[in-house]
Amino acid sequence: MQKLPEAGFRLADADTVAVFEIFIKTTPERLWEAITDPKQRARYSFGVETRSDWTSGSSYEASVPGVIDIAAGENIEVERPRRLVQSFDALWSDDVKAAGTSRVTWEIEPVGNDSCRLTVVHDQLPEGANPELYGGWPMILSGLKTLLETGEALTTPGSLRYSGAGEPAA
Amino acid sequence: MDDVFKALSDSTRRGLLDELFKRDGQTLTELERRVPMTRFGVMKHLRVLEEAGLVTTRRRGREKLHFLNPVPIRLVHDRWVSKYAEPWAATLSGLKQSIEEEKDAEAA
Numbered sequence: 001m002q003k004l005p006e007a008g009f010r011l012a013d014a015d016t017v018a019v020f021e022i023f024i025k026t027t028p029e030r031l032w033e034a035i036t037d038p039k040q041r042a043r044y045s046f047g048v049e050t051r052s053d054w055t056s057g058s059s060y061e062a063s064v065p066g067v068i069d070i071a072a073g074e075n076i077e078v079e080r081p082r083r084l085v086q087s088f089d090a091l092w093s094d095d096v097k098a099a100g101t102s103r104v105t106w107e108i109e110p111v112g113n114d115s116c117r118l119t120v121v122h123d124q125l126p127e128g129a130n131p132e133l134y135g136g137w138p139m140i141l142s143g144l145k146t147l148l149e150t151g152e153a154l155t156t157p158g159s160l161r162y163s164g165a166g167e168p169a170a
Numbered sequence: 171m172d173d174v175f176k177a178l179s180d181s182t183r184r185g186l187l188d189e190l191f192k193r194d195g196q197t198l199t200e201l202e203r204r205v206p207m208t209r210f211g212v213m214k215h216l217r218v219l220e221e222a223g224l225v226t227t228r229r230r231g232r233e234k235l236h237f238l239n240p241v242p243i244r245l246v247h248d249r250w251v252s253k254y255a256e257p258w259a260a261t262l263s264g265l266k267q268s269i270e271e272e273k274d275a276e277a278a
Contacts, residue, residue: 017195019237021226022245121228138244146248154248 016125018134022141025115026148028108032081034148035106043153044143054078060086068092073101082108090133099129174242177222182207183215187224190238197233
């Protein structure tokens with residue numbers, strides 16, 4: 001989280017930025033599918049499904065249908081399977097709704113023979129933004145890595161929050 | 171994961187992460203002012219942190235900004251800490267549920 005300094009080049013778009021990066025043993029295509037398929041996405045996103053037709057300019061909605069709306073926005077750039085830029089309106093509480101529209105950029109870069117570097121940049125956040133807005137990314141990305149590398153879902157606290165799965169099996 | 175523990179084993183490097191935790195997205199020059207060390211020393215430590223994935227950089231105009239990437243620490247947590255935390259979280263969510271049910275019962 002940071003406020004960019006006032007001087008220098010391209011600082012007209014001064015904003016608050018959070019950057020998350022993870023290496024995952026998978027292909028860009030497989031990674032793209034795990035991000036854009038609602039059922040796979042739900043397995044590492046607190047049970048939240050993200051639905052869209054994933055074309056440039058289309059809208060998306062992230063929710064647990066009938067339980068809670070999490071986020072919505074537009075797919076500003078869609079370059080399957082390398083880059084996805086989305087506007088992000090958080091919807092899960094009045095406080096995060098008040099933060100307005102921010103931006104989430106997913107970048108997938110193949111590394112070596114069998115891995116990808118996934119970078120998620122959450123920017124255009126207001127100064128002093130509620131950390132809830134971007135604080136869930138490490139847990140989501142850790143769960144995504146586990147799903148792609150092992151086929152299993154994480155069961156860490158909070159990871160099944162809206163999944164309806166309740167308490168993990170003993 | 172060896173890289174993560176090696177990077178975290180040094181107090182200067184932990185201090186640099188603390189500085190990024192306080193204010194993310196700093197330049198080398200800014201970070202240099204916050205630790206009693208030469209520019210070269212700070213660069214060397216930042217490189218170790220970058221190799222471990224704990225610091226990631228993005229260019230904004232002419233500046234190279236350093237960001238704390240908490241994901242590798244989350245992976246350490248998910249591997250070893252989570253199974254101890256799970257029953258605790260389950261108890262709390264059970265407690266929340268029973269309180270809410272009581273409230274509903276009162277309201278009814």
